[in-house]
């Protein structure tokens with residue numbers, strides 16, 4: 001209503017109203033090497049594009065004579081009530097996307113204002129404790145890149161628990177960086193910028209290794225695989241023993257991996273292909289989602305990669321995802337308008353989703369089942 005009211009009074013909205021416009025304006029506003037890093041993906045980027053196109057193969061049935069004047073989009077995850085089924089997926093370079101270098105804090109503030117949960121990244125310009133302080137009572141989650149050094153990994157996990165995050169998403173698909181031609185062409189960052197290492201450089205275990213006068217960032221760049229290292233099933237058992245927090249496994253797309261994860265006490269599956277940034281394998285996460293859900297058999301399934309609109313989010317939710325993440329869209333909002341830009345992107349996406357539920361006759365997310373969808377012939 002608010003967005004329509006602005007339109008009807010003839011005001012130009014301060015930020016783009018479509019994803020295409022958002023992308024175009026962000027590409028003009030961002031420094032070229034930041035733009036290239038954020039917008040780019042693996043190989044010729046066909047998986048990245050297919051992630052988005054996959055949504056067009058599903059159509060949502062409109063149901064009439066329901067006209068739900070009230071809609072409820074809240075969900076429950078790990079016993080926590082969340083007002084939005086859409087969340088901000090972890091992004092490791094929010095610092096460089098924001099004009100003032102503090103994009104992680106801006107997104108945390110946007111989370112407080114909208115209720116859209118924020119997944120704070122290991123690679124962050126501000127330490128997780130500062131992000132958590134901004135979040136206050138708003139539930140947030142922590143994304144973990146797991147350093148091979150277990151003392152350091154354990155320290156990150158214990159800090160996330162102490163800071164009050166409600167769960168940890170362990171990212172499994174980035175222990176090596178994928179083949180990213182845009183980055184390799186030399187115009188982008190050769191790797192994550194050093195300003196995103198604050199969770200490492202502030203860590204007490206890491207700081208014990210500092211020699212007097214030594215620069216923490218320099219030591220981190222020199223000695224740490226900053227995306228963590230190889231992480232295998234046995235490492236998962238170790239991680240499980242380190243924390244009471246719910247664990248989500250990010251990057252799982254095969255149903256056999258889902259079953260194995262479930263057997264080992266994982267609390268949620270996070271079905272993602274990293275927005276097509278890691279492997280140009282051709283399989284979209286939307287195609288994987290139904291099999292993942294079947295294997296998960298009631299375990300919560302988070303989903304991301306390719307969501308660009310409220311309509312896309314609704315389709316993933318109707319298939320059965322518990323919650324749906326967005327990546328690049330909110331990074332673009334951040335680059336264009338800081339905290340306000342992020343709020344705009346989130347509110348617009350939620351408003352579209354809410355109005356689809358209204359027009360198409362689905363009062364709650366429980367009413368949105370796979371039967372609400374059909375494949376477009």
Ligand code: FNR
Pocket residue numbers: 037038039051089090091092093121122123143171250272273274275276277304305306307325326327328329331
């Ligand atoms: C990411 N993503 C990501 N994931 C993660 O677990 N840790 C990280 O540090 C990052 N960093 C990161 C940087 C940038 C610039 C992007 C675009 C993405 C992946 C992210 O969490 C999510 O899986 C994808 O962004 C979802 O795809 P879309 O919405 O961007 O298509």
